[in-house]
Amino acid sequence: MTSAPIRTSNVRFAGLGGTGVIKASDIFADVAFREGHTVKKAEVHGMSQRGGSVQSDVRFGSEVHSPMIPDGACDFLVVLEPTQLEVFRGGLRSGGTLLVPADIDTARLPSAKALNVAMLGRLSRHFDFPESAWRASLRANFPEKLHSANDTAFTLGRNP
Amino acid sequence: MLQPSQDKSGRLLLSGNEAVALSALHCGVALGTGYPGTPSTEILESFRTLGGKAQWAPNEKVAAEVALGAAFAKARVLCTMKHVGLNVAADVLFTMTYSGVDGGYVLVVADDPGLASSQNEQDSRRYAEAAVAPMFEPADSQDAYDLLQVAFATSERWHIPVLFRMTTRVCHSKSPVKPRFAPGAKLTTAETGAPTADFVRNIVDRVMVPGHAKPAHRRLRAKMAELEWWNISAGPNQVEKRSPALGIVTAGICYHHAREAAPEASMLKLSLSYPLPMETIRAFAASVQRCVIIEENDPWLATACLAAGLTIEAKDDAIFRFGELNVDRVRRILDKDSSPEPVPPRGKPPELCNGCPHATSFEVLKELDCIVSGDIGCYTLAALPPLSAMDMMIDMGAAIGMGLGLRHVLPRDQAKRVVSVIGDSTFLHGGLPGLVEMAYNPPQTGHVLLILDNGTTAMTGQQEHPGTGRQLDGAGTHRVCYEDMARAAGVKNVFTINPVRERALLKGVLADSLHKDELTVIIARSPCILAAGRIAAWAKEQKAKAATTETACTCECGDEDKS
Numbered sequence: 194m195t196s197a198p199i200r201t202s203n204v205r206f207a208g209l210g211g212t213g214v215i216k217a218s219d220i221f222a223d224v225a226f227r228e229g230h231t232v233k234k235a236e237v238h239g240m241s242q243r244g245g246s247v248q249s250d251v252r253f254g255s256e257v258h259s260p261m262i263p264d265g266a267c268d269f270l271v272v273l274e275p276t277q278l279e280v281f282r283g284g285l286r287s288g289g290t291l292l293v294p295a296d297i298d299t300a301r302l303p304s305a306k307a308l309n310v311a312m313l314g315r316l317s318r319h320f321d322f323p324e325s326a327w328r329a330s331l332r333a334n335f336p337e338k339l340h341s342a343n344d345t346a347f348t349l350g351r352n353p
Numbered sequence: 354m355l356q357p358s359q360d361k362s363g364r365l366l367l368s369g370n371e372a373v374a375l376s377a378l379h380c381g382v383a384l385g386t387g388y389p390g391t392p393s394t395e396i397l398e399s400f401r402t403l404g405g406k407a408q409w410a411p412n413e414k415v416a417a418e419v420a421l422g423a424a425f426a427k428a429r430v431l432c433t434m435k436h437v438g439l440n441v442a443a444d445v446l447f448t449m450t451y452s453g454v455d456g457g458y459v460l461v462v463a464d465d466p467g468l469a470s471s472q473n474e475q476d477s478r479r480y481a482e483a484a485v486a487p488m489f490e491p492a493d494s495q496d497a498y499d500l501l502q503v504a505f506a507t508s509e510r511w512h513i514p515v516l517f518r519m520t521t522r523v524c525h526s527k528s529p530v531k532p533r534f535a536p537g538a539k540l541t542t543a544e545t546g547a548p549t550a551d552f553v554r555n556i557v558d559r560v561m562v563p564g565h566a567k568p569a570h571r572r573l574r575a576k577m578a579e580l581e582w583w584n585i586s587a588g589p590n591q592v593e594k595r596s597p598a599l600g601i602v603t604a605g606i607c608y609h610h611a612r613e614a615a616p617e618a619s620m621l622k623l624s625l626s627y628p629l630p631m632e633t634i635r636a637f638a639a640s641v642q643r644c645v646i647i648e649e650n651d652p653w654l655a656t657a658c659l660a661a662g663l664t665i666e667a668k669d670d671a672i673f674r675f676g677e678l679n680v681d682r683v684r685r686i687l688d689k690d691s692s693p694e695p696v697p698p699r700g701k702p703p704e705l706c707n708g709c710p711h712a713t714s715f716e717v718l719k720e721l722d723c724i725v726s727g728d729i730g731c732y733t734l735a736a737l738p739p740l741s742a743m744d745m746m747i748d749m750g751a752a753i754g755m756g757l758g759l760r761h762v763l764p765r766d767q768a769k770r771v772v773s774v775i776g777d778s779t780f781l782h783g784g785l786p787g788l789v790e791m792a793y794n795p796p797q798t799g800h801v802l803l804i805l806d807n808g809t810t811a812m813t814g815q816q817e818h819p820g821t822g823r824q825l826d827g828a829g830t831h832r833v834c835y836e837d838m839a840r841a842a843g844v845k846n847v848f849t850i851n852p853v854r855e856r857a858l859l860k861g862v863l864a865d866s867l868h869k870d871e872l873t874v875i876i877a878r879s880p881c882i883l884a885a886g887r888i889a890a891w892a893k894e895q896k897a898k899a900a901t902t903e904t905a906c907t908c909e910c911g912d913e914d915k916s
Binding site: 210 | 612681706
């Protein structure tokens with residue numbers, strides 16, 4: 194676990210349109226925000242991105258200026274689609290943390306669509322936010338019928 | 354998001370679009386109208402979700418006119434569109450600044466520097482100057498929330514429609530907003546400050562015949578001079594004094610990029626950027642050793658400052674006029690670094706969904722070696738490999754006019770291959786006059802118009818339109834029938850075909866139509882696969898209702914499609 198950030202933390206979610214990139218970044222931003230940070234989040238979304246490469250940037254700290262992470266300044270890069278790794282790898286700062294689907298035992302996912310939630314579980318290990326905050330945000334961001342599957346997926350990423 | 358994020362101090366984490374919607378609610382906006390267009394679409398959807406009255410118009414011109422009527426009736430009204438939509442609404446804009454309004458009229462225009470989802474990167478600031486409309490430019494969600502209130506107050510005080518320019522990054526980025534009222538609070542008109550709608554006859558100000566418009570133009574210029582003075586003395590712009598070595602004049606999202614790129618710099622952040630508070634800028638520029646203008650797109654601000662005789666530095670437009678700015682690019686501008694920029698690795702372009710009915714239609718067009726005059730929507734992706742089956746796309750509705758032009762001048766063997774292809778929402782938006790032109794000036798070889806009806810405005814995220822039979826909030830309404838429209842315009846050959854289930858029929862009818870020297874309209878009807886479930890559930894519900902009220906549509910645009 195890292196200690197609470199004193200500067201702007203930069204987390205980028207990346208993958209293909211329609212695979213849960215935006216949703217994962219929404220939840221992460223929600224957790225950081227509810228925990229008292231100033232949060233900014235930037236992405237280009239819409240149907241026009243469907244099936245294509247997408248990224249969503251979340252920046253948080255006591256003060257955040259641009260919502261977009263500068264070149265090569267990602268502290269964390271969460272890639273939800275293996276084919277997109279090379280497209281986005283350059284965004285990671287030296288010493289930054291890369292999270293990829295291979296980090297998850299995907300065979301144990303309740304559904305393939307829940308990969309983004311499992312990746313959030315994996316990401317959660319690197320922050321001091323309480324586990325209950327992550328789970329509350331997951332519930333706030335998904336319809337009730339998905340809560341149980343999401344809890345399983347999150348646990349798979351957080352405590353494999 | 355099912356519930357907006359809220360922190361312990363009551364701040365909400367909102368996109369710029371959501372912040373505009375919330376502010377509109379808190380300003381007591383009586384009506385929101387517009388046409389979907391990335392990145393502006395979510396404003397009206399959010400406004401509706403919050404409990405506001407919001408509706409989609411067939412196009413931006415109609416939306417701006419509906420809004421104008423509401424503003425003539427003294428109401429507060431919000432009209433939203435993307436930058437190219439303002440081209441469609443420009444006719445209204447240029448004269449409603451003359452007439453002025455009684456209520457509060459804010460027209461949100463969302464620019465797309467970098468063309469994330471657009472056909473050009475036009476700069477709407479030029480519209481403010483050309484049409485003489487005050488223009489606000491928020492930098493983030495809090496700014497959008499706060500400035501919308503100032504925009505309404507400005508509109509009402511000077512009796513003028515105002516433009517509210519956002520950009521993709523402001524619309525879609527989320528940042529904290531401290532609202533004036535608690536979420537869900539029921540507000541009184543005293544709290545919102547919204548006026549009560551009322552009609553007061555004022556023929557001289559509202560009927561823009563030359564005799565009325567000549568004094569109206571003078572009145573408009575006088576208003577602008579007054580507003581410029583107000584902007585200098587009491588406007589919402591912000592001077593931040595830091596180091597006197599470097600000063601930056603900027604607006605919108607560029608403010609945040611610049612704060613990060615040069616934390617020590619003094620800043621002048623413009624929020625009401627037309628009419629420009631030139632004396633404020635002059636004083637700021639004089640207070641620093643070096644003054645740099647940071648702006649996206651056109652050198653609009655820099656040109657105005659240079660014309661006013663200010664000593665400022667502009668960006669290198671050979672490089673930075675193109676695309677969005679960001680922290681790295683602002684650093685380069687400040688460093689006067691015009692060396693080639695690093696090229697990011699190329700990502701995967703978007704593509705038609707697996708099972709998209711449009712794909713089948715374009716396969717058929719390709720098999721028949723058609724020359725395809727195309728239009729704007731998801732189906733424009735058919736221009737890219739592997740289909741490469743669209744030959745031109747310029748603006749909403751152009752498929753028909755361009756196709757007719759090709760038919761008029763091409764040698765017969767080529768003319769016979771031309772097909773105009775347009776989506777359902779786009780047809781209703783800009784294609785109707787083209788249909789009339791087709792019947793009025795038919796080419797010697799005839800023409801074929803293919804309307805791809807997937808039952809939704811798919812490109813912008815499945816919005817309703819007059820051809821779906823549903824309003825913005827999903828309530829049922831009259832469904833416009835394309836088949837009837839085509840016949841009423843004078844087209845005799847009208848076919849309705851499901852491109853997925855009747856692929857061979859589509860190919861046969863298309864081939865036959867291309868062979869004849871007649872006018873043909875083919876409606877290729879099959880729902881967007883992303884919207885099909887929702888549409889089917891709605892249709893089922895309507896059928897159950899119709900069984901008791903007997904109001905079902907009897908024409909062929911009705912329920913023959915059960916997929």
